[in-house]
Amino acid sequence: MAGDTGMAGKVALLLWAQTLGLAGWCPLSPAGAQTTQLLVEPPWLPAVLWERVTLTCQGxxxxxxxxxxxxxQRWGQQGRDHVTVTESGTYRCARPGSGFSPPVTASDDWLVLQVPARALLEGDTVTLRCRGWWNNAVTRVSFYHEGKELRVLRDGTELSLLPLQLKHSGRYSCKGRVEYRGWKESAPVTVTVQVPVANATITPGPPAHRVRAGDPVSLRCSVQVGSAPVTFTWLHNGQEVAWGPLLELGNVSVGHSGTYQCVATNQLGQDGHRVFQALSPVLALEVTPGSSWLTAVAVNVGRTLLFLLLLLAVIGGCHWWHRRGG
Structure with missing residues (x-):
């Protein structure tokens, strides 16, 4: 009984150690850390100086x-999370724990083509507007995409892209006659059509995967669609355990058994507030006791015992033969 109690204690200690190892197999990495964002108000890019432009740094x-x-170059507005812009240029902000923000341009040109300062998602309706300096009237506006003329408007100054598709990504510009200033052409602006993550999958594929204890196991998460950057979170029995597209379990133990899922996330838009997630199907990992090493040991022990039995039989037979002869 005492021997059984000692063995049970050893098994419990082993399982406890495996549980600790499972909890720390892959520490959470900075992949899911917050990024610095630079918000612009009014929410149009580039910003124009004839409007009151406020930049807010978040991080x-x-x-x-x-x-x-x-x-x-470092700008003399340190230690504040929001500033008012009065000069043209390209602005960025930085926070110690989340790095640099994307750039925001402020313009004072005679003609400016503006795009909404938000995530431009596939399927949305987006309006580009061609504006004259200090809102001077603009006529006979032409819009261009990658240098090719798209449309000419006699009176209008806006171009709608609907529904937004990946092919709409690229550089746009406009040209028109600005009141009192003649013909002007805007600087190009870039339209980037983004796609939320979808169809997350795990390799090896669900629903079940069975291995022996001691075998090396790696799980990989991927998505069929989704604009970068995409981050991955791993769940074991519903609890977060690791970050990154690859989950290295190493030489698994029984404690690694359970359900696994990955969550793919992309955070889109200038303010970073449009967050999309895709959850993979559940993979049930079953780790059976006994590795190939243990199997080999068991086979070798069995062979050794069989050899000993045969040796004892030979010795016994020889002893019996000599006694009979005597």
Whole structure:
């Protein structure tokens, strides 16, 4: 009985150690960390200086840790999370824990083509607007995509793209006659059509995967569609255990058994507030006791015992023969 109790204690200790190992097989990485965002108000890009333009920096840490940059150089608006822009240029902000924001351009040109400062998703309706300096009237506006003329408007100054498709991505510009200033052409702006993540899958595929204890196991998560950056979170029995597209379990133990899913996420848009997720099907991993190493040991022990039995039989037979002869 005492021997059984000691063996049970050893088994419990082994399972406890396996559980600790399972919880720490792959520490959470910075892949899911917050990124710095730069919000612009009014929400149009590029911003125009004849409107009151406010930039707001969002990221980890406090507002006092914000560093501002204009045209690549440190700008004298440090320690504030929002500023008012009065000069043309390209602006960025940075926070210690989340890095640099995407750039925002402020323009004071005679003619400016603006695009909404938000995530432009496949299927949306997006309007581009061609504007004259200080809202001077603009006539006979032509819109261009990658240098090719799309449309000419005698009176209108806006171009609608609907429904938005991946083919609409690219560089756009406009040309028109600005009141009192003559013919002008805008600087190009870039339209990037983004796609939410969808159809997350796990390899090897669900519904079940069976292995022996001690075997190496790796799981990979992928998505069929989704604009970068895409982050991956792994769930074991519904609990988060790791980040990244590849989950290395190493030489598995019985404690690795259970259900696995991955969650694919992409965070789209200038403000980063449009977050999309795709959950993979469930993979049931079953780890059976006994590895190939243990099997080999068992086979070798069995062969050794069989050899010993045969040896004892030979010795016994010889002993019997000599006694009979005597």
């Amino acid at each position: 980890s840490g406090t507002a006092g840790a914000t560093t501002w940059y204009r045209d690549g």
